[in-house]
Amino acid sequence: MSQVLSIVLGGGKGTRLFPLTQSRAKPAVPFGGKYRLVDIPISNCINSNLRKIYILTQFNSASLHMHVAHTYSFDSFSRGFVEILAAEQTFEHSGWYEGTADAVRKNFIHFRTQNPSHYLILSGDQLYRMDLQELLKQHKDSGAEVTIACTAVTREDASQLGILKANKKNEITEFLEKPGPVKDISDFKIPSELLQDRRTKGKDYLASMGIYVFDAQAMEASLDNDYTDFGKEIIPSLIGKKKVNAYIYDGYWEDIGTIKNFYEANLDLTSLKPKFDFYDEKAPIYTHMRNLPPSKMNFSNMNQSIAAEGCIITNASISNSIVGIRTIIESGASLNGVVCMGADFYESEEQKRQNAEARLPDVGIGKGTIVKGAIIDKNARIGEGCRIGIDDLNRTDGDYGHYHIVDGIIVIPKNAVLYPGTVI
Numbered sequence: 520m521s522q523v524l525s526i527v528l529g530g531g532k533g534t535r536l537f538p539l540t541q542s543r544a545k546p547a548v549p550f551g552g553k554y555r556l557v558d559i560p561i562s563n564c565i566n567s568n569l570r571k572i573y574i575l576t577q578f579n580s581a582s583l584h585m586h587v588a589h590t591y592s593f594d595s596f597s598r599g600f601v602e603i604l605a606a607e608q609t610f611e612h613s614g615w616y617e618g619t620a621d622a623v624r625k626n627f628i629h630f631r632t633q634n635p636s637h638y639l640i641l642s643g644d645q646l647y648r649m650d651l652q653e654l655l656k657q658h659k660d661s662g663a664e665v666t667i668a669c670t671a672v673t674r675e676d677a678s679q680l681g682i683l684k685a686n687k688k689n690e691i692t693e694f695l696e697k698p699g700p701v702k703d704i705s706d707f708k709i710p711s712e713l714l715q716d717r718r719t720k721g722k723d724y725l726a727s728m729g730i731y732v733f734d735a736q737a738m739e740a741s742l743d744n745d746y747t748d749f750g751k752e753i754i755p756s757l758i759g760k761k762k763v764n765a766y767i768y769d770g771y772w773e774d775i776g777t778i779k780n781f782y783e784a785n786l787d788l789t790s791l792k793p794k795f796d797f798y799d800e801k802a803p804i805y806t807h808m809r810n811l812p813p814s815k816m817n818f819s820n821m822n823q824s825i826a827a828e829g830c831i832i833t834n835a836s837i838s839n840s841i842v843g844i845r846t847i848i849e850s851g852a853s854l855n856g857v858v859c860m861g862a863d864f865y866e867s868e869e870q871k872r873q874n875a876e877a878r879l880p881d882v883g884i885g886k887g888t889i890v891k892g893a894i895i896d897k898n899a900r901i902g903e904g905c906r907i908g909i910d911d912l913n914r915t916d917g918d919y920g921h922y923h924i925v926d927g928i929i930v931i932p933k934n935a936v937l938y939p940g941t942v943i
Contacts, residue, residue: 521654522636525564528619528729529576529583529643531755535777536644538923539896544576546643546777547583547899549860551788551797552827552843555586556775556807560641561601566802567651570599571633574643575622580605590807604629618747627739639740640749642729644776646784646795647768648802649930654766657730663764664737665757667691668730670768671709671722675700681727681750682707682773684843687766694755725765727754728772737761771795779926782894785858788821789839811844824854827861843897847883854884859895880936893929901931902939910942919943 521914530545539548557574559918564572570593575584575848578901593599604626616622623630623640630638639651649668658666669683684693684707692848698704700943708723727750733741741761746752757763760827771794775781787793811829822838842848843861862882866874874881880902884890888901891908895901907929914924922943923930929943935942 522634523569523571523639524633524635524637525569525572525639525641525651525686526623526630527560527572527574527641527643528622529557529574529580530776536781537779537925538918538930539781539894540579541581542933544580544583546574546576546580547580547586548781550646550775550781552825552841552861553786553809554804555583557583557587557643558590558648558804558806559915560643561591562802562804563641563647563649563651564639567746567804569639569651570597571635572599572601572630573626573898574601574603575616575626576603577605577622584589586807590805594850618751619749620742623738624742626741635735637735637836638731638733640729640733644774644889645729645772647728647772648795648799649768649770651732654730657765657766658732661764664734664761664764664821665754665762665763666732666766667754668728668766668768670772672726673721674704674724677704677707677724677726677868677906681729681754683725683727683765685725686710689765689767691758691763691765694758696751696755720764725767728768729774732766752786764880777796777926778894778928778930782858782926782928783886785841786856788842789825791823791888809844814842816869819848827864830861847881849884849886849888849903851887852884853889855891857890857893857895859884860897862898864877874939877936880938885939887905892927893931894929896933896935899931900936902941904939905937905941905943907931907941907943 536545536548548556550556561572585674587601587603591601620854654668672680679697681689682695682698682704685691687710730777741753741757773780773784776785814826814828817833818830819835824837824840824844827844829845835848835852837854840854840857842859845862846859847866866882873879880900882898882900884901885903887903888905889909893908914927916924921935
């Protein structure tokens with residue numbers, strides 16, 4: 520499999536995850552207390568012994584560059600690499616990436632130097648653990664030119680995904696991108712003989728996971744046009760013209776590209792038996808090694824919660840929450856259903872003294888502050904006695920300056936300042 524090129528699509532502006540993408544690329548959004556979204560596809564590649572990995576991005580990519588550079592470095596004998604290819608001007612192309620397919624097309628000049636036999640296309644905003652070697656093996660054994668990884672979903676979930684129809688030989692005969700909630704797609708229901716005993720009740724449709732395998736020649740031919748997007752244009756155009764197969768994945772998979780899905784997937788990690796297991800030693804999820812000290816709990820009560828490294832939590836009550844790296848939580852604070860991303864740095868005593876003089880809250884969560892049902896981005900300064908998500912349960916989505924409400928979830932942006940006594 521040394522001739523397989525893995526390509527992680529970093530996405531565009533990441534509007535579905537705004538304001539978490541206000542100052543960073545979507546793949547660089549923190550997840551699970553200590554990881555970044557991009558760690559998921561990269562770790563799946565590494566665990567599947569696929570070591571030639573490109574990441575395509577163009578918006579707010581500085582933090583993504585820094586994370587990848589500090590995290591993924593292979594030895595000089597492996598010929599492996601994880602490289603970011605940001606949009607660039609050349610004599611052939613002077614514009615931005617226009618879509619997922621256009622991003623791949625504009626980087627053929629870099630890909631061809633690796634002389635790949637296959638291209639593996641992955642997304643940068645999904646949570647799953649897959650043996651990609653199994654996917655590649657089925658692709659080769661089937662004789663397909665293109666293979667699409669897919670999973671069974673409900674009719675509700677099918678609205679915003681690419682839905683496909685496959686026969687009992689796993690050959691895809693039709694493809695429909697994001698049919699919406701009203702369109703009649705009953706003829707796309709999974710044939711009973713296709714899934715057999717693997718079929719899950721209520722999940723009657725096969726959805727594309729946005730994971731594709733292309734023979735190298737098929738990829739070149741597929742992109743020899745002006746189409747810009749894989750899901751909307753390239754894949755539908757191939758049905759009936761090339762042999763396109765489905766690889767049915769039975770495990771957990773979640774699109775975490777929206778605030779609601781992102782929030783729920785994070786909080787599920789705190790449950791007694793989470794749907795996604797970060798505690799699998801055979802297939803770990805890799806991330807930046809920060810050499811932080813263990814977290815310290817002083818007289819605190821934590822229930823079904825996760826605390827990453829380097830936190831200091833004093834006399835606090837925390838339930839069903841994620842406490843990210845370097846989070847400082849002061850006495851009397853209470854968190855319930857909170858995804859806290861932590862901080863990029865510790866403040867010194869001198870900096871805290873200067874904060875006090877400027878009447879600026881320290882980085883972290885202040886004394887007596889109560890937070891419920893919220894996402895707190897990195898380096899937020901939340902003062903003493905704040906009440907967030909407690910008093911007004913009828914939340915209207917919108918931008919409220921120092922905070923946002925998205926899908927009914929309060930989002931405190933990166934570097935935000937909430938002064939003592941703030942009520943949201």
